Amino acid sequence: MEEQNQQNFIPMVDLKEEVNLMGQSIIKSVTDVIESGAYVLGEKGKKLEHELAGYLNVSYALGVANGTDALYIALKALGIGIGDEVITTPFTFFGTAEAIAQAGAKPVFADIDEETYNIDPYKMEKAITPKTKAIIVVHLFGLSAKMSQIMEIAKKHHIKVIEDACQAIGTEYQGKRVGSIGDIGCFSFFPSKNLGAFGDAGLVVTNNKDLYKNMFMLRNHGSDKKYLHSLIGMNSRLDEIQAAILLVKLKYFDVFLHLRKEIAKNYTENIHKSLKKPKIYENREHTFHQYCIELDERNELSAYLLEKGISSAIYYPVPLHLQEAFSYLNYKEGDFPLAETIAKRILALPISPTMSREIQENIINCVNEFLGEKGSK
Incomplete structure (x- = not known):
């Protein structure tokens, strides 16, 4: 870098x-x-x-x-x-x-x-x-x-x-x-x-x-x-x-939660619609400890963002039933297909309550540019 x-x-x-x-x-x-x-x-x-x-x-x-x-x-x-x-x-x-x-x-x-x-x-x-x-x-x-x-x-x-x-x-x-x-x-x-x-x-x-x-x-x-x-x-x-x-x-906590939700809203409204984004439910609040998207090219997008000076993270790359420490439970690949599929597609984007609008727009634009959309919705 x-x-x-x-x-x-x-x-x-x-x-x-x-x-x-x-x-x-x-x-x-x-x-x-x-x-x-x-x-x-x-x-x-x-x-x-x-x-x-x-x-x-x-x-x-x-x-x-x-x-x-x-x-x-x-x-x-x-x-x-x-x-x-x-x-x-x-x-x-x-x-x-x-x-x-x-x-x-x-x-x-x-x-x-x-x-x-x-x-x-x-x-x-x-x-x-x-x-x-x-x-x-x-x-x-x-x-x-x-x-x-x-x-x-x-x-x-x-x-x-x-x-x-x-x-x-x-x-x-x-x-x-x-x-x-x-x-x-x-x-x-x-x-x-x-x-x-x-x-x-x-x-x-x-x-x-x-x-x-x-x-x-x-x-x-x-x-x-x-x-x-x-x-x-x-x-x-x-x-x-x-x-x-x-x-x-x-003392700052509720304000910070509000700011997290505002950042998540900006992501959801402006990151390209082809990506799967967090769903919001009535009577089920989301406080966005992580903001996660899904796509098949997860690893490629992560590498692209890193080149642009933007971090990302995978939560979680290996489901618990496939962890070596739990091999004694005798689970195997295919036992929990949804968890396994999402583990291969999910990517968390940066989210901090102090994140400026400029930084948010930079992240959104880079994600959209990766998808070939040049920032369009």
Whole structure:
């Protein structure tokens, strides 16, 4: 890449611009923590839990070390372990199914809906067996899954629902924020997320007091009183510094979500109609953690954009059922054809709330030029 392109390279998400916007407030908040001398399970963490519980409209919120731990803690709080099965999607980040395996349970996959990329409720129901204890529903890329159908199926079969909302904080489904609909909601604050820390961080939420008590102990070595341990837990506490950073960023969060939607709207209206673009549904908000298109020439477009100084990303190139780590499950190519097909066609374009209109137009024009349309619709 030419030196000029390197200097003007457009990343998938521009975290430096966010720091430029709120950096002084973040520095002050972090300094407050340093000067307090309380670095773990302090007041910043408690305040963040309180504010996020209110934002998500749940009874209980608990900061943890990362999104994968959030999923693992949710599974353990529900008593899931060896001999149990948990159904999830094969088209998501590895951590979703990894947490199931770490809990000692068997990941069972069900294919996705080709329009939303989320798990298909009807295929999910067909995967239920007497060993099924829970479903992990992923709200992928910021769009909610079909929660009405999923909750109805779960109730019918007496199984629990964990919402993997790691990519979808703030997303609404029929007036409810995702994470508040199932038994437990799990969130990630990885730096590139719509609400991101300056390192790893996560959250679990619930409306069930007993589940909250279990998760409260699980994140801190199975203890609710110092040096007294009621169960085998883990060390998954949210750092005070990360909590301080998130409290500052939370003030900007709704504005940033609005800006993401505006950028997505511009993409959708102006990128050539021959490409498959995200579908918007009534009563199912999309917060665009990723803006993904589909085309057969995905790899060629990605290379073309890179030549123009524009990043892109493939989420996800290998579905989970074909990952080497899950070979023991004995899935094979062809078992989940929709997930496999989309994995070969999908491409994410840059989307940042601070992205200028000029940068947006550059990306749109380059995509359209690749298709030979010279920017026309």
